[in-house]
Amino acid sequence: MMLALIDNAFLSVIAAAIPASTVVVLAATGCLLGERVGVLNLGQEGLIGVGAVYGVIAVTSWSVTSPWIALLLGMFAAAVAGVLFAVAVVVFRASQVLAGLALALGGIGLSNQLGTNRNGTPIKVLFTEVNPWGAFDDGGLLEAFLYHDPIVYIAYLVLPAILLFVLFHTRHGMNMRAVGENPAAADAAGVSVSWSRFGYTVLGCAISGAGGAYMVLSFTPTWSPDIARGRGWVALAVVIFAGWKPFRVVAGALLYGAMISLDATAQARGWELPLLKGSNLSFFLSMLPFLVTLIAILVPAGAAKLTSRKVPTAAPAALAIPYSREER
Amino acid sequence: MSGFRLERRVDASPQAAAWSRVAGAVVALLVSGLVLLLTGRNPITILFDALDAIFGSQRGLEGTALRAVPILMTGLAVALSLRMKVWNIGSDGQFLMGAFAAVGVGIHLGGPSWFVLIVMALAATAAGALWIAVPAFARAHWDVNEIITTLLLNFVAVQLVAWASLGFWRDAGAAVIQSTEKVPVVLPALPGTEQLTVALLVPLAIAVVLAWVFRSTKVGFEIDIMGGNPRAAVFAGINVKRRILIVMLVTGAIAGLGGMLQLSAPGAQALSPGFSAQFGLSGFIVAALAGGSFRGVIVGGFFIASMFFAGLVLQTKGLSVFIIFGIYGIILMGVALGEVAAKYRIVKAMSPAGVAPAPVSP
């Protein structure tokens, strides 16, 4: 009986975390894609905004009736923003930190300006839940756990699986990783560094944009100002936390979502800890993901230093370093 | 094989780089105008409205100067870190923690107001330094990149401030905006102004001191060497790790003091979730624009503050506050590209003696 209670509580937290974290999973996956080829994209917060606002515009102003089309339009808008970013950092080799923050700010500004007149407009074109595991439609917790819209399955299972396969089991993925690790070596071996970086940066931006579009087409489902609310920054942290591995990104994002939904569950059920009651617990839980990520970054670095072992880190070695073939 | 082509230089002269960044920012402003036009607004009208809002009255000028204080403080903090090629992206968090510590002192400590203000300033300075201490130590001793670690702590600070404002230091009597209790002391007013306090003098003084440090002292020389080439700094016998740690702590302290200055302006005096209107980001843009020049930070800081203030005023005319973010973004992109452009120069394409067609081999 006791066990069942714990089980149910745990399941309900996870069940709530899954949709809440989908946007983070998508943004972090997009971010991962760019970072694997050596491009640090600090612009996630802006890309989520752009993806979201164009998702809204598609269904409210362009009378798009399919959530899929709206999602694609949101992705396309984010990809256009991504092209600007990629031109700056890949073609002109501008500082990825400056250009990335510019993308974040520009995206936040643009999306909120466009969203001003659409605040709170309920979105009617929505993704609908599917239940591929039909056996569990018992109306209980298992159903809540396994009953989501298709984007959730794509974000949590399909996309990471594809990425994992491509990165580690195909020739193309091996070349991609080489571009992120040592562009000069990849270049000398005949891999086009510029095209890899450009292409995957833009594709990564589109996937991050899909995160934003998903929010308005399923999760919230409406436009509200500053829609990303820091999730883009969380996504950046999740990628590091995950050591640049696709399924660990999913786990990291879920952990983040779990802390948020643990808060909601705790509020609803009146749980309390001795020191952290009510809203205190909620504040504590909302800063926890950032602290956990910080610790996840620091512990391996410190441990490596203390044991004085020099093993290459998980980070792509050429991350955020512009590549120029003829630099002497 | 004639005409012109772009050639990359090893490094640009500081002057060329500075002008190139400014040119990038100017182009960015023009692009911003174009974007406004495309979204159905008249940029010329907006420009004149903005100029009127800023320069049309003493209120406008003072409003700009008032916003300049936090932006200058975070800008100086980031610029100092940039001198060392370190990105302190966490100045917003340090700023908030400075304000947090100042509120804590201000609402709990009694005594003459000058005494309370001094303790507030010290606490804020310490809190700002403390907030960057972990990233600074990790960067100095464990080679952990500071970009993400400093950034992460911003969000922790935001939550901590929200917690204080809505939780443990909440002013039960506050009606509309939820905030902490008010600090009973304010900084002395600046003579001849309505809203300004001596806080405005602090960033100016810090800029003067920093400029002097980098022009005339060994420490400044050493920080520049470290920024230019950390391995050469080790070769010159500089204790690079300790210096990175100390300078990063100082940048945190400056941002933290900024939080206290903002808090002890008349009318502010309390901490609320929206206490920092992304001042850290504004400061970051200022520092990027100034490229590590402290004189540049002062000029750029007032420029960005005027835009910020104009944005606040123009909200009443139907502009979203977020449009300022958009323009910031475009400016930052302009600066990033301008920085690269300075590394290129246009040269006449070469015409070596060997261009003549080679004799056909037998």
Next chain:
Amino acid sequence: MSVTPAAGHNAIETRNLSKLFGGVAALDGVDFDVARGEVHALLGENGAGKTTLSNILSGIYRADAGELLVDGAVSEFKNPAQSIEAGIGMVHQHFKLVPTMTVAENMHLGWSETPRIISQKVLGERAQALMDEVGLRVDPQAKVWQLSVGEQQRVEILRVLARGARLLILDEPTAVLTAVEARELFDVMRRLADGGRSVVFISHKLREVLEVSDRVTVLRNGQRVATRATEGATVNELARLMTGEERSLQVEHRKVTGDPILVLKDVNAQNDRGIPALHDIDLAVRSGEIMGIAGVSGNGQTELAQVITGLRPLTWGTIHLDGVEISRKSVRNIADLGVGHIPEDRIGVGMVASAPVKDNAALRSYWGSELSSGIRLRRNAVVEFAERLVEAGRVRTRSVFATAGQMSGGNQQRLVARREALVASRVLVAAHPTRGLDVNATQEVQSSILERRDAGCAVVFLSDDLDEVLLMSDRIAVLYEGRVVDVVSAADAERERLGLLMGGHV
């Protein structure tokens, strides 16, 4: 890839090839051809244009003028992929490998014949098959960062052979090898040429060129000065072609007696990866003596220079200067005691390219009372100091306010050498001080080192060019795997024996 080259054409040929960097011709109208089945040596000093030429052949740089013929057909490579496609394989001096990937993965990078779907097992088997075929072996599943330098080079060669390279370009391949490894490499080169491939062997080591090549082309200042059959050529003749003059520097090897002023005892230290790099080093250098350190690079030279100058901590042992222990002192203390250091990586370590010349001039003495008072740096004094140093060192720069990065490599080295000579009142550690310099600059730097010697300095002279060590030193210590295997007097040192010692054959 399966195109059979038409008979009667050179494997590769260039006509009037030119390339400019910053308005300076790195390559100036060069004609060059390589026949099939030959080992063709490309000889020249550092900066003569060898690497630039090979980078054009391998598609890394694009020529500014001239043309390139592959198997008789005019070609232009826009990128390395096209060069590889044309059957040209480049083995770079600085290996272009991804350290975090396995040997098998590195061999298959960017290769169109790599299976689209891969696994470590498949790649490993393919790599193994090729290794068996060519007779070069490395563990296919090892990560590259764990390999020795010689093994990494094998991976590079295997990679280009895998792609069916008909022309191999080896850029200074022996610089990092032991004598035994170099001999093995020569065997491989010979086998490849006998099998119908062509090999371009880039080197500035005359003996190796004479040993392995069929023909030799000499470059100087970006121009071709000669192409001839190797047979019948002599070291002196090639040296004259390469440098444009006879080596005129004559150094008297002296037997220096008297008390040693720099004494290393039982010195042990680790390298950057935390692996022991120096073992029980005992060395004593006397006043007015040049102690040459011979050895293949990577055998502890870098670490040796660093422990003496305080840049690297000792794990065991002591270093005394004039009887005072300095092994626990800071870099700055050691410099103040009169130890100067010309570091091997002068741009990466010895100077700040983005800073003005004046700051670079002051880099190792700005804290002294001449340039500082209290916390203040006396900017005017720095400028005057720099102007004097630039003048005395014959450093050509627009002004002391121009950035050091704008100067040529030779002038940067002059600046560093002069600066360190001023620091070195007792000891000068000179690590590869003439690397990358033209003949004149080389002689200037060598003269300035001899000047320090004659002024009574103890000089530690490190170079991977054995001829230079023989020329400069009074005594020679041979480093092999972090140990001093022998110390001999330069006057009666035999080249052959030193070569064997450097390869660990005691």
